[in-house]
Amino acid sequence: MAIFNLNINxxxxxxxxxxxxxxxxxxxxxxxxxxxxxxxxxxxxxxxxIHLGNVATRSCxxxxxxVGNQAITTIEGLSEKGDHPVQKAWLEHDVAQCxxxxxxxxxxxxxxxxxxxxxSDAEIESAMNGNICRCATYLRIKAAIHTAAKLTTTKS
Amino acid sequence: xESVKTTxxxxxxxxxxxxxGGGMMLSFSWLAGCNPSAPEExxxxxxxxxxxxxxxxxxxxGLITLMAPNPEFGSNVKTSLPMMVAEELDIDWKDVxxxxxxxxxxxxxxxxxxxxxxxxxxxxxxxxAGATAxxxxxxxxxxxxxxxxxxxxxxxxxxxxKGSSKKASYGEMASKAAGLEVxxxxxxxNVKDFKIIGNSKRNxxxxxxxxxxPLFTLDYKREGMLxxxxxxxxxxxxxxxxxxxxxxxAMPGIKDVFTIKTLADDYERNxxxxxxxxxxxxxxxxxxWEVMNAKKALKVEWEKIADTTxxxxxxxxxxxxxxxxxxxxxxxxxxxxMAQMAKKPGKELRKDGDPEGVxxxxxxxxxxxxxxxxxxxxxxxxxxxxxxxxAEKAEIVAPIQAPEIISQTLVARxxxxxxxxxxxxxxxxxxxxxxxxxxxxxxxxxxSQKLNAPVKLVYTREDDMTYGxxxxxxxxxxxxxxxxxxxxxxxxVKAGGIPESPLGFSQNRFPAGAVDNYLAEExxxxxxITIGAFRAPRSNFLGAVEQAFLDEVAQLAGKDPIEFRLxxxxxxxxxxxxxxxxxxxxxxxxVLKLVRDKSNWKGANKDVHRGVAAYFCHNTYVAEVVDLxxxxxxxxxxxxxxxxxxxxxxxxxxxxxxxxxxxxxxxxNALYGEMTFKDGVPQKNNFHNYRMIRHSEAPxxxxxxxxxxxxxxxxxxxxxxxxxxxxxxxAIYKATGKREYSQPFLQGKGPLV
Ligand code: FES
Ligand code: FES
Numbered sequence: 071m072a073i074f075n076l077n078i079n080x081x082x083x084x085x086x087x088x089x090x091x092x093x094x095x096x097x098x099x100x101x102x103x104x105x106x107x108x109x110x111x112x113x114x115x116x117x118x119x120i121h122l123g124n125v126a127t128r129s130c131x132x133x134x135x136x137v138g139n140q141a142i143t144t145i146e147g148l149s150e151k152g153d154h155p156v157q158k159a160w161l162e163h164d165v166a167q168c169x170x171x172x173x174x175x176x177x178x179x180x181x182x183x184x185x186x187x188x189x190s191d192a193e194i195e196s197a198m199n200g201n202i203c204r205c206a207t208y209l210r211i212k213a214a215i216h217t218a219a220k221l222t223t224t225k226s
Numbered sequence: 227x228e229s230v231k232t233t234x235x236x237x238x239x240x241x242x243x244x245x246x247g248g249g250m251m252l253s254f255s256w257l258a259g260c261n262p263s264a265p266e267e268x269x270x271x272x273x274x275x276x277x278x279x280x281x282x283x284x285x286x287x288g289l290i291t292l293m294a295p296n297p298e299f300g301s302n303v304k305t306s307l308p309m310m311v312a313e314e315l316d317i318d319w320k321d322v323x324x325x326x327x328x329x330x331x332x333x334x335x336x337x338x339x340x341x342x343x344x345x346x347x348x349x350x351x352x353x354x355a356g357a358t359a360x361x362x363x364x365x366x367x368x369x370x371x372x373x374x375x376x377x378x379x380x381x382x383x384x385x386x387x388k389g390s391s392k393k394a395s396y397g398e399m400a401s402k403a404a405g406l407e408v409x410x411x412x413x414x415x416n417v418k419d420f421k422i423i424g425n426s427k428r429n430x431x432x433x434x435x436x437x438x439x440p441l442f443t444l445d446y447k448r449e450g451m452l453x454x455x456x457x458x459x460x461x462x463x464x465x466x467x468x469x470x471x472x473x474x475x476a477m478p479g480i481k482d483v484f485t486i487k488t489l490a491d492d493y494e495r496n497x498x499x500x501x502x503x504x505x506x507x508x509x510x511x512x513x514x515w516e517v518m519n520a521k522k523a524l525k526v527e528w529e530k531i532a533d534t535t536x537x538x539x540x541x542x543x544x545x546x547x548x549x550x551x552x553x554x555x556x557x558x559x560x561x562x563x564m565a566q567m568a569k570k571p572g573k574e575l576r577k578d579g580d581p582e583g584v585x586x587x588x589x590x591x592x593x594x595x596x597x598x599x600x601x602x603x604x605x606x607x608x609x610x611x612x613x614x615x616x617a618e619k620a621e622i623v624a625p626i627q628a629p630e631i632i633s634q635t636l637v638a639r640x641x642x643x644x645x646x647x648x649x650x651x652x653x654x655x656x657x658x659x660x661x662x663x664x665x666x667x668x669x670x671x672x673x674s675q676k677l678n679a680p681v682k683l684v685y686t687r688e689d690d691m692t693y694g695x696x697x698x699x700x701x702x703x704x705x706x707x708x709x710x711x712x713x714x715x716x717x718x719v720k721a722g723g724i725p726e727s728p729l730g731f732s733q734n735r736f737p738a739g740a741v742d743n744y745l746a747e748e749x750x751x752x753x754x755i756t757i758g759a760f761r762a763p764r765s766n767f768l769g770a771v772e773q774a775f776l777d778e779v780a781q782l783a784g785k786d787p788i789e790f791r792l793x794x795x796x797x798x799x800x801x802x803x804x805x806x807x808x809x810x811x812x813x814x815x816x817v818l819k820l821v822r823d824k825s826n827w828k829g830a831n832k833d834v835h836r837g838v839a840a841y842f843c844h845n846t847y848v849a850e851v852v853d854l855x856x857x858x859x860x861x862x863x864x865x866x867x868x869x870x871x872x873x874x875x876x877x878x879x880x881x882x883x884x885x886x887x888x889x890x891x892x893x894x895n896a897l898y899g900e901m902t903f904k905d906g907v908p909q910k911n912n913f914h915n916y917r918m919i920r921h922s923e924a925p926x927x928x929x930x931x932x933x934x935x936x937x938x939x940x941x942x943x944x945x946x947x948x949x950x951x952x953x954x955x956x957a958i959y960k961a962t963g964k965r966e967y968s969q970p971f972l973q974g975k976g977p978l979v
Contacts, residue, residue, distance in 0.1 A: 105438020170655025
């Protein structure tokens, strides 16, 4: 066990856990941030995607000891009022079916738009390929990312 | 206008005024289509709620809560079922909050999600619930205003009497209405007067999903809750012999290690009591990560099972016995056994005319054999369940499609009366049929009962994928005969599987009835690998292979595949063979014609290869066209056109979403889906080796078109799934000149992601 001070969603949090504990379980079991989902535990499905700094990261394979002072953003902290352009676009396209994968999809999409303000279809497909949606809402996800890109550019 | 008898029982008409406060604060953010509650909205929270029946609560300020009776696994029943109530209640959708009902059979008729039946089964009862409440509100206003009820009209939650210019909101009349007699009969709206049904409404849970709210069982927490995991036997055909838990019990955060039996030895199982292993080694601790590590470190000795026979209460009160053979099975062995069975005569299910005689004399005969593998459901939320069982009662929160059936098992196993077992129906992170089997509820409850503590049982992805309850592996042999004019004069299907035949319920489907000489036969091979419903059970194989076979028959006949099918359907309409045919040839032909028109069937662009298929299952007719290109030696689905006849489409955009999902899911499973076995061990255990369709492999676009008619709605979760396998196979043939006879088409041929 060891104490870690983490910067999550703009707040400082302290946990006392085994240093090997993946961030996924630190978030879910210790900090009650359960929006980040467990899907595979082996970095294959993307359900656990968070932002480490600005980069989309699979929290299931990220030990808490590897975070250091990098800022973490989870789905709960993506926007204060649920009005991030990606969240708005997701609602506009009514993307979700079961919804379980969507936090991971949204976090990955938000990171993509930070590095590429208007991605092409092919760029979206390749950036999002690590996020499985078992309900197969892929086409709506793609359409929503295009909409979010437009919302982002009109805003800035 | 149609008049229906109300069957809502008196018990449900209780005035419930204690509902204000905390509970409602929580659900306030569930206002359909609204953002989470702003402070000013919370300030206008109602003081009192009045329950008009099990589905409807109206607040003094006009807010309306509709209960969603069915468990939600992503097919959007939580939105579309309340839409039916809202339509007849005649309210504004923006005033509606939707709340998930707990499992409560005394109040709700059918709390089951599966078989694409939700729309169909809810259509009358839910509209009746809405119409009844509306009628009572009118009666209340008539009394208050001293005017005839027949002169009062309603609109968007308002009551209006023209003659006296009197007006009131439903909220103002709710208290009075809740005390009135329930009318014996109420009129329902005409289809042409629908305002909500047929107009797309967004998922009522949309905001909660995109903001990461705790909606799923895996997100559920309770003070003092422990985490439990199970160390399952590594192979089918093994069971636990002994456990060495010394080291594990000393690991950090670990509370206990023990073995449980989930079913009593003399318990007579029902059809949904499928469970792969009944004796389980359980590890319990404080946190998921600690328990996961302990489970890995656990040393268990396994031994082979003996042949077992279990009694099963079958469908409709029948009894059957099922043999679970000993042995460590392998895919190779399965394929060899199925090939052998396919050669022998099967059990006859239907026979018309003289197929044997006609096959001997026919001008052309074609015979083809198809196989498909076991499939794992791989819902994104792994199996899990919360349970807190005490001496007095059991509280359960679970992803479960069929709570009613498993509650019987819980009663038997826990020794508690039914009314002391409370099941909360959490949103499911996918179901696909697998969550109809409630073994996880029994497991969690037994663990909690033993510990006398709240427990959340969690399966790892590996547990979820290797646990069983798979789509069975199947083989089918089709044979068709043509006369000298290329008319199909005989047709034969012989199909079987491990451990279930795909054919049992489908011998009367098309093309039965369209051909004079017809034979359907089946066979079964036992196995210790467990199986269960998987999106469009049995149809997902039959539709896939029959429609690929018919493409070959059409080719042999030198006919266009759509025209060939239409000819057969015309025959089935004009002079059907046999009386049991279970499809409507007109509606079947209708979807083929619609897809032909929408896809401009004959005018495909030159760069794509086209395949078509059509199927009828779960009461819905579907035809699909796939446009395929080959890039870098890989099939790329450019476009899919689907034509669907499911009667009235309640929530069109959500229906299209469901259709798109089924199409992509089908393409994924046709190309990559398979579970294989070696010595009883499932050969795939996570997404690195079980290939799922991903963003880049989805079709570039999909159009879902609905036939417009006024028929009562039928379901959509399943029917678009089976034919897409065949439309894809037929397009691949056009592109490569090679027919695909074994699924998955691409496994082993392409790199994994
Ligand atoms: S849970 Fe992390 S990628 Fe699947
Ligand atoms: S919406 Fe169900 S897994 Fe993506």
